[in-house]
Amino acid sequence: MEQLQNAIPFIVPQQYHLINHSLTWYEAQSYCRVKYTDLATVNNMDDKNSLVNTLGSHVTNSWIGLQKGGASRWMWSDGSGRAQFTKWSDGEPNNVAGNEQCVEMSETGSWNDIPCEEIKGYVCYEPTQSQTFVMVNGLHQILCDQDGKRRYVYYSGGRSWVNSQDLCRSKRTDMADVRSETENSRIVNLAKTWLPNKVWIGLFRDTWMWSDGRETSFRYWLRDSHSWGDCASVAVSQQGRWVETQCNQKATFVCQGGLKVKKMVIRIKVRSGVDLTDSTVSSTLLKKLEISLKHQSVTDFKLTWQNDKGGHVFQRQQVKVAEKKECSSLSRTANVISRQVLEFKSN
Structure with missing residues (x-):
């Protein structure tokens, strides 16, 4: 003692x-x-x-x-x-x-x-x-x-x-x-x-x-x-x-003490004809999202993409889209590029 x-x-x-x-x-x-x-x-x-x-x-x-x-x-x-x-x-x-x-x-x-x-x-x-x-x-x-x-x-x-x-x-x-x-x-x-x-x-x-x-x-x-x-x-x-x-x-x-960081995970789905698996394209999209948030008076934050286990940001999905042409119905396959996770960090 x-x-x-x-x-x-x-x-x-x-x-x-x-x-x-x-x-x-x-x-x-x-x-x-x-x-x-x-x-x-x-x-x-x-x-x-x-x-x-x-x-x-x-x-x-x-x-x-x-x-x-x-x-x-x-x-x-x-x-x-x-x-x-x-x-x-x-x-x-x-x-x-x-x-x-x-x-x-x-x-x-x-x-x-x-x-x-x-x-x-x-x-x-x-x-x-x-x-x-x-x-x-x-x-x-x-x-x-x-x-x-x-x-x-x-x-x-x-x-x-x-x-x-x-x-x-x-x-x-x-x-x-x-x-x-x-x-x-x-x-x-x-x-x-x-x-x-x-x-x-x-x-x-x-x-x-x-x-x-x-x-x-x-x-x-x-x-x-x-x-x-x-x-x-x-x-x-x-x-x-x-x-x-x-x-x-x-x-x-x-x-x-250390600066507190609040982390929010946002899942999004994007329909696009461009290749969002291209890192240049995904970076451009991220910058546009940041600009949009700042226009809404959101400040002091950082956006990052969250990679999956394979290191990919976006994943491609196939969906059926029904179209009408004259009196008949046709169906075609459309590409939907999706990646469900976006990290939003606010100080």
């Missing part, structure tokens, strides 16, 4: 698409769900960088799939989601004055929610295969997990929670998350050098939800932003930072 809890989740890199139309957040959500998968979800720093690359030189803010939700949850900074293990002190968390959104760990290993602006040391983590203990310039100590999967790094220089997060992400992986009593104890053992101070860990209170329902808790807010709203947009001009925005504003947006 310990190994299962400590497994690093595998997250497939996101596929992003910038849609250069201005819609409200809700309209953009509907569009992405019809055409792709959903509005963009950002799981980690790699996804953040991919999102910024997708936006390129685009200068206006664009919607992503983050919206303010209901009940608050305690989430981890690295994107691993809601805290399953906690170690609260008695009476905590209590959210005094409604302003205690971040979490400190004491030298005893107990946790307390406090305002994020307070200044203190902090603990980062990073994956590693090493199991060595290192002291660097007296500023921080490195502690590795016994299984060699990650190590914790303590910084004694005082910072706010958000500034600690920035440094951990730039120099390590992220702020420390704690998934078990064992990991909590490892950080406490690292705390020998910080007594009697307390340190930041990567736990924070959050009410934002992703449109696709994912529990990922990665956030990348613009610091000291004075904007407000219940939906999130990304600002390329601010290194891809996110800002709160009113959901009814219109903006470009980013979808995720």
